[in-house]
Amino acid sequence: MSLNVIDLIKGQLGPALTTQAASQFGESESGISKAIGGLLPAIIGGLANKSDNPGVLDAITNASSSGILGNLMGESSNNSIISSLLSSIFGDKLGGLVNTIATYAGISNNSSSSLLNLVTGATVGSIGKYAADNNLDRSGISSLLNDQKGIVSTLLPAGLSLASLNIGDWAKGYKFDNDNDTIKTPTSEEPKIEVTRSTTPTGTFPERNNNEGGGSIWKWLLPLLLLIAAGYFLWKQCDKKTTTTTTTGTDSTGTVQDTATAVSSSDTAAATASTGKVDENIDLNGTALKGYKGGMEDQMITFLKSDGYKNAANDEALKDMWYDFDHVNFKSGSGNQLEAGSEGQLQNLVAILKAYPDAKVKIGGYTDKTGNEAVNLKISTERANYIKDWLAKQGVGGQVLGAEGYGSKFAKVDASASDAERASDRKMSVRFAK
Numbered sequence: 001m002s003l004n005v006i007d008l009i010k011g012q013l014g015p016a017l018t019t020q021a022a023s024q025f026g027e028s029e030s031g032i033s034k035a036i037g038g039l040l041p042a043i044i045g046g047l048a049n050k051s052d053n054p055g056v057l058d059a060i061t062n063a064s065s066s067g068i069l070g071n072l073m074g075e076s077s078n079n080s081i082i083s084s085l086l087s088s089i090f091g092d093k094l095g096g097l098v099n100t101i102a103t104y105a106g107i108s109n110n111s112s113s114s115l116l117n118l119v120t121g122a123t124v125g126s127i128g129k130y131a132a133d134n135n136l137d138r139s140g141i142s143s144l145l146n147d148q149k150g151i152v153s154t155l156l157p158a159g160l161s162l163a164s165l166n167i168g169d170w171a172k173g174y175k176f177d178n179d180n181d182t183i184k185t186p187t188s189e190e191p192k193i194e195v196t197r198s199t200t201p202t203g204t205f206p207e208r209n210n211n212e213g214g215g216s217i218w219k220w221l222l223p224l225l226l227l228i229a230a231g232y233f234l235w236k237q238c239d240k241k242t243t244t245t246t247t248t249g250t251d252s253t254g255t256v257q258d259t260a261t262a263v264s265s266s267d268t269a270a271a272t273a274s275t276g277k278v279d280e281n282i283d284l285n286g287t288a289l290k291g292y293k294g295g296m297e298d299q300m301i302t303f304l305k306s307d308g309y310k311n312a313a314n315d316e317a318l319k320d321m322w323y324d325f326d327h328v329n330f331k332s333g334s335g336n337q338l339e340a341g342s343e344g345q346l347q348n349l350v351a352i353l354k355a356y357p358d359a360k361v362k363i364g365g366y367t368d369k370t371g372n373e374a375v376n377l378k379i380s381t382e383r384a385n386y387i388k389d390w391l392a393k394q395g396v397g398g399q400v401l402g403a404e405g406y407g408s409k410f411a412k413v414d415a416s417a418s419d420a421e422r423a424s425d426r427k428m429s430v431r432f433a434k
Contacts, residue, residue, distance in 0.1 A: 004306035005044060005148055007321070008126040013040075013119065014320040015410070021118065025111040029412055035105035035112060037157045039119045042097060044148050046089035047123065051145035057138045059085045063128030068121045082120050157294075285355050289348045296323045296430075297348050303432070304356050315434045322364060322429040328387070330428075335382025346390060349430065353396040362433040363387045363403040368422040369415040373407055381405025383428060401433045 013036055022029040050056045059081055086094055102112035131141050281288035282297050291297040300323055303309060312318050328346060329339040353359060365380035381404065388403035411425035 003130075003144060003147070003311060004303060004308050005123070005127055005130075005144070006040065007303060007306065007308035007312070008130050009040070009119075009123050012122040012126055021115065025107070025114060027107045027111050031105045031107045032111075032115065034157070035101050035107055035115050036119055038101045038104050039116055040123075043089075043116075043120050043123050047127075048145050048148040050089055051142045053088065055088050056085065056145075057141055060124050060128045060131065060141055061138065063124045068125040082117050082124070085124065086116065086120060284351060287351065287355070289351060290344065291348060292326075295326055296345070297352065299323055300349075300352055300430075300432075304352070304359060309356075309359055309432050312432070312434060318432045318434060322431045325428045325430065328428050330383050330386075333379075335379045336386045338386075346387065347394075350391065350394045350396055353391075353399045357399070360399050360401045360433045361430050362401055363391075364429045364431070365403075365405040366410060366425060366427050366429065367408050368413060368425040369408045369411045370422065377405055377407035379405070380407050387428060 018029050018032050018036070021027075022032045025032070047056060062081070090097060098109055098112045098116060101107075101116070102109045105112070107115075127141070127144070130136070131144070134140075136144065280290075280292055282291040282293075282295070282301065283289075284297075284301055289297050303321075309318075325345055327344060328342045330342075331337040331339055349361075353361065363384045365382075365384035367376040367380050384403035384405050388397075388400050391397060391400050408425065411422075413422045413425050415422075
């Protein structure tokens with residue numbers, strides 16, 4: 001049995017529930033979404049660790065008839081079964097988990113605690129429903145949970161370390177991708193270079209020690225100081241340089257306008273470091289794809305290997321599971337001109353589709369909230385169709401069922417926010433379809 005239970009749960013934790021939870025708890029939607037992303041790997045890992053625990057199996061078996069999935073916001077918050085289950089999984093680490101997620105997502109502890117119950121309810125409810133629909137007995141449920149130990153490592157979001165979750169020694173065996181990371185806070189402070197100054201009076205030099213092989217300390221100290229000084233000078237010069245990024249907006253007439261935003265090289269470096277994305281080889285049935293652990297390619301391959309696509313009943317079960325391209329970008333204001341370096345990840349998608357010829361996908365284009373919405377919708381549609389046509393030219397057009405531009409319909413960042421903050425809303429995405 002190789003089902004990824006995350007594929008069962010995502011249908012319960014979609015945008016609608018995120019919006020409802022944000023409204024009920026008085027939090028931002030981004031904070032709620034971030035907290036859910038941090039809680040899922042901990043809960044799934046905890047259940048997998050207790051795959052033979054009678055209490056865990058009882059909770060899952062009874063969940064299908066409890067009606068919890070029909071009212072997650074109401075049923076899970078004060079559900080004694082869920083509270084007992086969480087205590088069984090995390091013990092005295094429960095409070096630490098709640099605090100860590102609250103800090104990570106920027107929400108209150110009360111909201112974090114309520115979300116923990118909610119996500120746990122969605123998880124056991126989804127697994128319980130699957131077990132009932134597929135006639136799994138307790139042994140089958142135990143095997144399903146145990147299988148998740150090989151999948152849970154892909155779920156931990158960037159910026160959240162396993163060590164910081166403080167959920168017990170059992171988690172050491174899961175080998176999360178960023179186990180030893182710490183949450184890094186960007187800083188604008190310049191690096192400090194400390195130079196130890198000699199206490200020898202000015203104009204004098206230490207006496208030569210003939211036992212030192214004929215050399216003086218200054219023969220290596222002076223060049224070292226010069227190198228440090230030269231390096232510091234070069235660093236300062238590089239730090240002053242700026243790069244220009246372009247964003248697409250519209251004026252009052254609906255004409256596409258390109259606006260330039262200066263971004264310092266130090267800001268760019270900080271942004272790159274904060275993503276925690278390091279290119280490496282992703283295994284596609286023995287073929288190496290250039291990507292990064294937990295990235296688009298890795299997530300799609302993991303989903304296909306888990307039979308998640310095969311087990312999806314219909315397109316409705318897949319419609320909220322979008323995978324964002326990391327390196328596919330269009331030139332500003334253009335619907336048919338890719339930025340240099342964008343085709344590499346598209347080629348990765350071609351390789352995945354050829355490796356799984358039964359899989360079908362759909363392409364989506366998105367913009368931020370700035371500018372004229374009619375123009376945003378037009379350009380996002382053009383870009384989605386461009387990728388669809390590009391894939392067809394590579395011989396996988398039969399596996400692309402559609403392409404759609406959504407404009408700013410799903411954008412979350414306010415139009416008045418900075419360009420860097422709005423960048424997350426300007427993207428191209430792909431999802432599986434049926």
